[in-house]
Each structure stands twice: as structure tokens, then as C-alpha cells.
Amino acid sequence: MPEHTSVSVTDLRKSYGKRTVLDSLSLQVRRGSRTVVLGPNGAGKSTLLEIVSTLRAPTSGTVVVEGHDVVTHTRQARRLIGLVPQANALDPLATPREVLDFQGTVLGLGARTTRRRSHELLELFGLGEHRNTRVSKLSGGTRRKVDLAVALVDSPSLVVLDEPTTGLDPLARMDLWRELERLTSEGEVGTLLISTQDLHEAEVLASDIVVLREGTVVAHDTPDALKNLVGERTLTLTLDSPETTDGLVETGRAGFRTEPEHPTTVRLALPRDPAVLRAALDDIGAVAASVEGMRLADPSLDDVFAALAAG
Template identity: 75%
Template sequence: MVNDISVCVAGLTKRYGERTVLDDVSLEIRRGGRTVVLGPNGAGKSTLLEIVSTLRTPTAGSVVVEGHDVVADARAARRLIGLAPQSNALDPLATPLEVLEFQGVVLGLGKRAARRRSGELVELFGLGERQDTRIAKLSGGTRRKVDLAVALVGKPSLIVLDEPTTGLDPLARIGFWAELKRLSSEGGPRTLLISTQDLHEAEVLATDIVVLREGGVVAHDSPDALKSRVGARILTLTLDTPESTHDLLDAAGAGFVAEPDQPTTVRLALPGDPAVLRAALDDIGAAASSVEELRLTGPSLDDVFAALATPTTPLEKEPA
């Protein structure tokens, strides 16, 4: 429904001379979701986010954020957007509190309101002990928290993050992911639009994924839906002896196959057919005394990304 859409992109094209960076991109971003944009280098991810954020103007097409065209009504759209760019642009000699108060004044809050809002964000992100420390002396994870806090000063309904955890250590990244998930679920519907090349980050954060290649959208769906389109779940059994494995393969009704070079391991692709699953359960039951390990695995976003790397991909077109 229209009321569920935060960002509507229609026929978006961006050219620099003869080079086309975005080519007739159309998509809708759900309000309250965490939409992650994936794609190889040069696919147009940053350009898409910059146009949505009113930092660049399109060659053709339109972007509407919460009912406001980002070109014709850029000022109104900008008030609804909080941007955390890939490169840290904070004044290294300022403190988090100073940066936040300055951003509030820039946004027209007035000094008193800016100070109050800054205090709220310092508390929200646990920056109290560092609020008067110069940015240059903060850790990368803390600086990234300040980046996000700055993006939230104006209480935006859309938060745009370009490569949000680049350069952070693993613990800082995990903490930052938790902050993003909390932000999207607290304080009313808040939409996150995130660009990343980290597939694990996408796996953790995304409720929706947009995949770009060569300036076009080749897939837009939930993570689970994309995974199901590139492969089936795999059921793997490890049995106690090669003889038990041979007996199972002889008697199996579900189409188990031997794993090369592993004489006690068999695998079965589960395409979603209930009859195949029932047959597999019957086979496992018959061989239960010989089964030492059972694993059920599914395709990952790595598989999705690999499938999209070649021109002849099953995700080339959205399903009808």
C-alpha cells in the first residue's frame, strides 16, 4: 500500500557524460524496514543513496521521500532525512556534545532545544563519559556512534547510511548493528537505507535487500526469498560406517546422494516439495541407529551475490 512506502524511486537515471551510473532504476522502500543495498564496486550504490539524500540530482526519473520530491521539494525532503556518510566528516577538535549542539542549531532548533536534543542523544548512545572528549581521541566505534547521533538530531523518519561499519573492529561492528536494529524498532516507524559490501552485515541487518549491477536493479526482496531463489536447503547425514551409508542409499526413497571422498556422508537437496521431506524423514527413521550427525543448511547471501555476478543469472528478472 502507498501508506507503507517511505521512498519511491521511479525511472531513476544518472549519467556523467557518456557514462551511465544508474539506469532506469525503480523501487519502493517500505516504511519501518531496514533496506540494504548490495552490489559490486561501480554498481551505483553510493550514487543511489546520494540522490535519495538530496546530495545529487538525477539525470532523469524521480525520488520521493515521505511524499516530497527530492529535487522539486528538496528542503522539505532534507528535513526528513538523517545521513551518516561513509567518510567521517566530524570536526576532530570538537567534542560529541559540541557537534550535536551545532547540528541542532543548523537545523533550526534554537540553542536551548539543540542542547536538550543533544543531551537526549548522548544518553541514547551511551556517550555520557565521552561527551566532552575531542573527536580525534575517540575510538572508531564511538566516532561512528557520534555520526549516527548527528544523523538523528532532526528526528528523521529516514536514516541513510553508506558503509556504516567500515573500519570498525568486530566488537564495535556488533555493537553498532545492535544500535541500528534498536533504532528501527523504537520511537515509531523509522526507515533505514543502508549500503554495504559486507554480506554478513547485510545478513544481520536487512529486512529487505536491493541488489544493483551495472546501474540496474537485478533483485529486490527479503533475504529469505532471495536465498530460496538461488538454491534449495541441503540435508546432510553422516552415518557410522560406509556399509550403513551404502544400505541407506540402496533403500532411500528421497534421492540421497553420496558425498564424494566422504564414504559416510550423504546429501539431499530439499526443493520445498513436502513429499521429498516426508520421504527423507522416513529414510532417516529407518537408519536412525546408524546416523551420527544431521545438518540442515540453506543458501547464504554469499550464494545470492555469486549468482548475481554473472550475466546469466536466475535473478536477472523479478518473478511475475
């Protein structure tokens, strides 16, 4: 496995009877990245994360985490992985301190190391005032921080998060995003592997994006590279009348198009051909006196998802 790779997936297949969930899936997760996995329902996101996390065995293929095969060296791989599952699994009657102490004991860290690590994590996540509060009394966002703290007890190289902000209110979601960004920037976490259906979450968190469709990888790159792959910058003009708008669309040479619900608005995907771009500028110059508004927009992850995941 290359030195810069945290997770290596090769020809991974997972079937349940005649139903194939993952099909010849190959993937390299860059060490130190925040890799977000996108895809529609049924694309295989959760199954992929469960196999990487050693919770589910593949039908065929290999998954190697930091040099350890998750099937043949499950115990070694598991010690390198921290998991934040989609559903909160904390004991509602326990306190955050008790939950962390229990996790340290299960991992065999020893009493002194467990106490020290629990204290560090409670302080790291600002949970000190809640250390002795029952989990059932905590807010959803605070419980999610406890989930994340539990995943970090043994200082894993890889943290896997399956739909980490599901069910959280907008403020709690943004708070957790900030925590994840801080943890990676301060070196508390090496690599994040995140599954989400929230495109804004992916926009905020991802250094790398993997797009799944029907159990296989259809794209894997940085957010900016994927946006450039599926779309171009779009210029939107608001003109002074529907007549001016219609005239620009009919006589323009660069492919202006109208928005039926906004009769004074035209859009243009900025061409890369210099000659076509000059023609577009000439067309706009001809109606410059009628321009009342102008907006330039980059391609979004919505465009990426529509073109690749749902295409």
C-alpha cells in the first residue's frame, strides 16, 4: 500500500443473495484527508463504511487500513479505527465520563491511561460541565460530541463517520463541523472517512469526494476538480424587459438561455473557447444599457451530484 494511503480498497464486492450492493469497487483514501462519500440511497455508502470499519465482511475483494487487511488482520485494523455510527448507541443512563472510562477499559488501556484520556477528551470537546450528566439529559449535538470522543479514546489513525449530523438542528450541525475541522487542523485526527447525503456538509468538510452509484465509484477527486469536471461558471443577467431578454437570446451567438419563471433573466455557461467568449462579451456589450443585475456562480456540488451520482 502506498505510504500516503490510509485506506486501500481493491475489487470490493458485497452481495446479499442475488442482490449486489458493492460491485468491483476500488478506492484509495489519502492519509490526512477528509474524504466524503456521496451517493443516492442504495448506492452502498453505509455498506462500504461498515466493511472498512470491520463490522461487515466483504463477499470478495480486499480492504487494507494502514497496512492491515480488515479480514485477515481484523484485530490490528480495528485498533486503528474510530467509528461514529449513524445511530447514537450510548447508554442513556451513563454519563460522558463513564462512557469514556468504559471504552478505555474495553480497549485495555489500563486504569491510569483511561482516566487521563477521558479527562483529555472531555476538555477537548468542551464537555467538562457535562461530565457527570446522564446521556439522556444531553442535547443531540452534545451527545454527538460524546460519540466522537468515544471514537477517539485510543487515538485512532482513521475515524469513520456514517451520516454524523443526521437529526441535528442547524446550529448543532455547524458546531460539529467546526469540531471536525479543528480536530484535523490540530492533528488530533489523521484521516476522516465520512458518509453523508447533505451536500452542504460535504461542501464544508471535504478535502476529497468519492461519488458512488449502484455500488461502484464513478468519481473521486477534490471538490473543485469535480465541479470543473461537470460544469462551467455561469453568468446570470437581469435585463430591463422581457423583450430585451428575448432579443439577446435570439440574436446572441454564445448560447444564452432564458429562465421561464423569470422572463427578464438570462443565463450563460461561460465558454472556454476564446472566440466564443469574445462573442458573448460583444453580445452583452450590445445590451449593456439594459443590464440591471449580474451574478457569476461557480458549479456546485449539487451539479456534481446531479451529473454523477444521480445520472
